Amino acid sequence: MTTPALARLLTGLPDRLPGLRAVYEDLHAHPELSFQEFRTAGVIAGRLRGQGWDVTEGVGGTGVVGVLANGEGPVVLLRADMDGLPVRERTGLPYASRVTAVDSEGDEVPVMHACGHDMHVTCLLGATAQLAAARGAWRGTVVAVFQPAEEVGGAPAMIEDGFPDRFPRADVCLGQHVAPAPVGFVGTRPGPVMAASDSLRVRLFGRGGHGSTPESTVDPVVMAAAVVMRLQTIVSRETGAAQNAVVTVGSLHTGTKENIIPDTAELRINIRSTTPVIRDRVLAAVERIVRAEAAASGAPKDPEITALNSFPVTVNDERATGTVLTALTGAFGRERVFTLPQTLTGSEDFGVFGTALGVPSVFWHFGGADPALFRDADPESLLQDGLPANVPANHSPHFAPVPDPTIGIGVTALLAAAAPWLCPEDPRPATGEEA
Template identity: 80%
Template sequence: MTSDATVRPLLAGLDARLPELRALYEDLHAHPELSFQEFRTAGIVAERLRAQGWEVTEGVGRTGVVGVLANGAGPVVLLRADMDALPVKEQTGLPYASTVTGIAPDGTEVPVMHACGHDMHVTCLLGATAQLAAHRDGWHGTVVAVFQPAEEVGGAPAMIEDGFLDRFPRADVCLGQHVAPAPVGFVGTRPGTVMAASDSIRVTLFGRGGHGSTPETAVDPVVMAAAVVMRLQTVVSREIGAAHTAVVTVGSLHSGTKENIIPDTAELRVNMRSTTPAVRERVLAAVERIIRAEAAASGAPKEPEIVPLNSFPVTVNDAAATAVVQSALAEVLGEGRVFTLPQAVTGSEDFGVFGTALGVPSVFWHFGGADPALYAGIDSDALLEDGLPATVPANHSPHFAPVPGPTIPVGVTALLAAAAAWLGKEGG
């Protein structure tokens, strides 16, 4: 049975479901929750899955939700969506824009926004689960729907550590997707490494406090931190070959309380991305070397404290499974809308933790959520070669906002088409 012949029956009635899914998306967007705080979102997910007829387990990996729908003998397919939002103040101007605040792990109050599209992921997977439940005569096997907390900050490992492998049917393939600032209707993926590894650290630099008028009596950690930030820019530009890919970002720097007081400490949070083990080792070593050397050069009274925050490997797509997914997506979306990415994306994902832990193939793809009008005059080849125009808000931007109307059906369809490539196979 071909994927196209299997997925078409699964799409029946989707158009009638879209207003409900649009309302769900707008509600989730207006009520974002930080990592491991997705209680409201998890409650909505669990309630909807139960209403659809799924067997539901809540609180997996703290706030994760897992739905299981067994439908006779056949393959087991894992479909995953992430649920958490980011500490970003929304500036989209949308009528359903978030005005929510939350409490960060350090106890501070922060604005919260779905600036990475996880609300779209939840909406699309709930749309796919509804279609699967409504059309059980169109497929066979078992689907494990995973709604994961805390993407990139330990959510997938937390679910694995909470007994995921033993508590739920073992998947034969893991499938996931992420909305991207590409035009609506286009999908991109690639075999092999599709997303970078990620390592994050918290750095505390130690100075010696004093009066702002007598800096000679102090060791200024603000100047020390500034030197570290600037020198870290040379890791990629001067220590990583042009043929390799790496990113080093200082996303947070905090020090002091008043303009005329030299503080005792400065804290930086640094994120590093890499696509090969050798580059990763080189970046990690260079970052630590620079931090310690700048502290020594500043006469710091104490060695810097470097604490790992989170780390996970590159996301790797199984080549054979990726070919199956690309073919399935092309059959339902159109040949000209499914692209092979020329290189790995420097963003990172912990989705691959599921496939690695289970020892099964996994495939991850990106689907467009941007208004095609933003790409007027830019063809697909130029987009793949040159990247996003500067005028298009990217993920993590306070202006990032997928166009829900056309994006939701594409996301639901992509999940159903990819799953159908396995669920429609005779003999399991």
């Protein structure tokens, strides 16, 4: 049951939704790579200023922070990430991305919002508009954080740019992520909610030569293939069945022509882990395997292993998560809100904010997929059995949340989660006079 305070915060939202959908479609059609979100940041900053927020741009590179002070009370941080991915969109939507960009390696790549960050930005802009329009319904300060480069250093970059000292210190940090679950469902859990992530670049060194005389070379292509195959045994043979870890080789580059054996090969490896012990074990196994395969191949030089980025397990504060779950249940109903049974192997750097500020944080997921794709499946069974084959997951070129009613649900979830701090004892009826 929606509380009177939340009802006041939501007043006028239905009238706002068509405009928010237009924002979403615009952002979806114009994605930008990590730390290149200049247009997106400009759209965000302009809308926040129009709503009456105090806006700071360029935080941690391209980050945008809006602050709305509304009397004495708690400080609540709401966060959305805003970067796209180097993926060629294949959704067939009328507002599909046709954008290309030059990545950090100097290569031209297609760009797509394949992880729903355009949805996150839209929902937070909707929440900021509602908060600005209903100032009589809440008290305190809201810090709206639009973060660049999620998973590749965006949150740490904002912290290193003085975020803790430049903006009001939050009492709680709240964030959300759209998921390939039926629209209308919301899930989270206390404690570890998402895995740690470590990304590595590995350079293997061989000795190049002609394809007709492989005996005079040390072939880094074969070496790289052996590394890739052996890495698969870390999870299957060195990690227990009840322990969660994922090792992914997402990129392998070597050679230029079919009859030339090259000198080098480069792999990009991503590791997900849910405990420090498993993380250390998997990282050590990756290094051991890479070095052993190079030695077995007779490599003329030891491989180079470089850490690209790393962030820890996302941990939800137990007490704050209980408060948020109660608030979300009141907003959506008990049948739509559930506690995740286990830590997800996806990763997030959102937790960096709460850790840096020394305050509790809560992160949740909300469904954005057409329920008709799931037949009789529910979100909890999806965690056990996996997605149906016809449901695109995040990072797929076919991933695209259903705008309606996902946008409204995302806005409502943010406001519902923030309400216990911003209006914990507001007994006034939902008159909507401030909307």
